Amino acid sequence: MNIGVLALQGDVREHLSALAESDVLARPVRRPEELAGVDGLVIPGGESTAISNLAVSFGLLDPIRKRIADGMPVYGSCAGMIMLAGTVLDGRPDQESFQGIDMTVRRNAFGRQVDSFEAPVEIEDIEGGPFHAVFIRAPWVEETGRDVRVLGRVAEGDAAGRIVAVRQGNLLATAFHPELTGDLRVHRYFVEMVRQAL
């Protein structure tokens, strides 16, 4: 099983190591031919406008959309969640996403960097207690379509109740960054999704 990490920009290394620690051969993907060789894809945290810009410039937008339509499992964290959203609010007018998840995501929804925070989040489907979730200029999910399952919400504080983890079929997205904490449960959950899709 080969899992790729979209390596145009962002915290690619952290995702590669989290996957390696989950006993999976993970490789960076920057070109359409590299995409062809993977069974699943992780879209890292980063700056979604830059990732969108580079995906268009280097011809990855349509190939990734096609693989998603064909059922390839994809996990996106933070900017990755934005890249999987059907609709993006507070983005650039020309910002493109890979779409896939029937949801509306608001960029930088929690505020600017001074508002970035850590908080525990329970994820449905994943046992072992709440995640220590790290939110960095993070998005939240404002609306979800019928086929989208909400897996996690912010528990306390001003943003209590906001949706921050979702799954639709083979697509998984979190507004926070499990790759920054050493907690491998989300990556292991995703690896299992890829295994089942093989």
Place this chain on the structure above:
Amino acid sequence: MSENQPAIGTARVKRGMAEMLKGGVIMDVVNAEQAKIAEDAGAVAVMALERVPADIRAQGGISRMSDPDMIDGIINAVSIPVMAKARIGHFVEAQVLQSLGVDYVDESEVLSPADFANHIDKWQFTVPFVCGATNLGEALRRITEGAAMIRSKGEAGTGDVSNATTHMRRIRAEIRRLQTLPEDELYVAAKELQAPYELVKEVAEAGRLPVVLFTAGGIATPADAAMMMQLGAEGVFVGSGIFKSGNPAQRAAAIVKATTFHDDPDVIAKVSRGLGEAMVGINVEDEPVPHRLSERGW
């Protein structure tokens, strides 16, 4: 307050913010229009400042934090993170920048230092800081003071990449040397680096800084950016190099692409075509030592 309450301003969210900028280009801008050009080109953040380093160098005088109106204008013009510079040691400029809502403060040698002994105590802030360094000891002292990101200094405003390479190679070489030392020699290494032993030990074990390392100071072309990435930078600051060139929009986009595909000469060749004039630049060697910005900070 329960332990479930959200925690802001932690070392993890500060350092994590820099992790999200990796592989990207941060561009100096002096107004909203330039900020938009940078965002259009695929910059991961902009650095708001009143004058780019080349102009600071040419015009002289004391160089300070930018006007809050100008920073607000840039914050309102773009959706990507906005950084701004405070003078070395000027903790009130940093407080003002935090209150304006900038996403990162650069405690920068490009501005005139406000304190010749102390840098800002960066742990006191919710906003994260990036600081310059010419060697490993300097980088570790800044991290000890709370910097959540380091950039090699290079020589800002010159368009001459030679000092950027020197500083990046030096930091990386000093890290490699630490990795080769037996544990009992790390104590002396810490003394020589003038940095805390625990931090020195952490770097020796990990083989890298505990925070993201970008490069800055003299990067003017796509090939400059790509070389710095190949030398181990995790991302690039471009100051005067873009808006002092003939065609800023195209050059900005080219540097972004060359940074992502830094190991692919075909891509670098392609994006380097027809960029028009690069910034004229000055040789660092022609710049008398007291005028070198990288010597500021200690």
